[in-house]
Amino acid sequence: MKKVLYIGWIGFGNLGDELLWNVFKELNKHYNYSTKIEIVPSLPGVDINHTEEYDTVILGGGSLLLPGYMAVLKQAIDLGKDVFIWGSGLDWITKEQLDIINSGQSFSLEKTFTEKEIILFRETLEKAAFVGVRGPITKKVLETVGVNSDKIKVIGDPGVLLNPPIVKRKREKIAAINWGTTFNRLYGQDEAAIENALLQVSRKLIKSGYKILLYVVWGSDREASKRLYNKLNDPLNVTYDPSLYSEEELIEKLSVCSLSINFKLHANILSLAGNVPCIALGYRFKVFDLFQSLGLENLVVSTDSDTLALDIMEGIQEIELNNEKIIEQYKKRKEHFSPLIIEPIKNNFTVD
Structure with missing residues (x-):
């Protein structure tokens, strides 16, 4: 053996x-x-x-x-x-x-x-x-x-x-946001500025009819995600889920969303596996590397950008216009x- x-x-x-x-x-x-x-x-x-x-x-x-x-x-x-x-x-x-x-x-x-x-x-x-x-x-x-x-x-x-859920569920107008921390070891060295940008983006999304789901993929991310939830102060439109799910469970939860915005690398893979287009926060080299491999580099926004909130909103517009095209591109690379x-x-x- x-x-x-x-x-x-x-x-x-x-x-x-x-x-x-x-x-x-x-x-x-x-x-x-x-x-x-x-x-x-x-x-x-x-x-x-x-x-x-x-x-x-x-x-x-x-x-x-x-x-x-x-x-x-x-x-x-x-x-x-x-x-x-x-x-x-x-x-x-x-x-x-x-x-x-x-x-x-x-x-x-x-x-x-x-x-x-x-x-x-x-x-x-x-x-x-x-x-x-x-x-x-x-x-x-x-x-x-x-x-x-x-x-x-x-x-x-x-x-x-990773594969999508066997049972296909109805898509809802939900934007899932994965937020957390790398203890400032990221491009721009300013997690507070990223959180502020996500705050602005979330409020704009809510105004345009979206519900927000805040979720985590690592225990150490809970504090940052809960803090963003508290800043939004809108329990009617915002859900904070501190649970740590398996990959299959999380793909299923994300699969009902219309889009996602993700900080951690594999949160993006889980979203795409559920046929949900995503914006990747390019916080380190690995994010750019992954998305270039997928031919989806236009969906990465660099965390050192001076116009981060605007960049994310432009990415969301791209998703709303080309939802199916993005998922087809992911499937081709898969x-x-x-x-x-x-x-x-x-x-x-x-x-x-």
């Missing part, structure tokens, strides 16, 4: 990371490898720094392309283990660097990674059995540090495999990425 270590930021109550692990787990069940593979998830208490007992190490979905994880993978490779990157992406790229990348200019990562860390990335990924990354901007950055372009496949975020995400699992993590 092959023993596999799945590395993800799991066991900490963050729905995005948990759902990626759940997708991985369910795919393995579906392809009937339960008798061939023993999967050990990197829950708290599992020592990922010692990979001697494993045959294969998987760096799972999420923003896990970080020096610390690269060191773990390098150690596994040096021990002769097969290493797979499965939908992981970069995140901590500055907005200045992101703008340079998107403009097509050459750029340097000296402000983000040390020379030693860049060498670690290059050597680890070159020797990995499979490198499937979340989005095209992640691929561009990895090419810049010297990883062979042919080695890197853009396979998308594994969360795109159809494209699904076999790429499934391939390594279907092939039992064998190396070509």
Whole structure:
């Protein structure tokens, strides 16, 4: 029996990371490898720094392309283990660097990674059995540090495999808003300004006939979301739901909405999975990376914008005009990425 270590930021109550692990787990069940593979998830208490007992190490979905994880993978490779990157992406790229990348200019990562860390990335990924990354901007950055372009496949975020509810419910004029915190580790470093913009947008939506649903995907987001609810002070038109749902439960709840505005990355995937178009608050690199992979980059508004409320309202207008077109675009990208995400699992993590 092959023993596999799945590395993800799991066991900490963050729905995005948990759902990626759940997708991985369910795919393995579906392809009937339960008798061939023993999967050990990197829950708290599992020592990922010692990979001697494993045959294969998987760096799972999420923003896990970080020096610390690269060191773990390098150690596994040096021990002769097969290493797979499965939908992981970069995140901590500055907005200045992101703008340079998107403009097509050459750029340097000296402000983000040390020379030693860049060498670690290059050597680890070159020797990995499979490198499937979340989005095209992640691929561009990895090419810049010297990883062979042919080695890197853009396979998308594994969360795109999530499906809409089986029972289709009637759509209502509800705008779901996911608000929370990253403790100001975001583009613009000003969560108060974002909250103020969401306050303005919510009031405009209510005036135009929308109900507002405030929801969270992480326990630490409750305080910010409740604060926004209190500022709106309109219990007739605004609902605050502090519950932490499973991905299936949340997709079902969102599926009755007309649109959503989301702070956390996978809140957007859950909305789109429920056939609900969304505005993504581009608070860090990973949001832009994901939405470029989906061909929906026009639905991202950067949190460092001086006109954030206006930008969100323009995005809402885009959704109201092109609702079906947006969902069709998402479905096309899902159809494209699904076999790429499934391939390594279907092939039992064998190396070509």
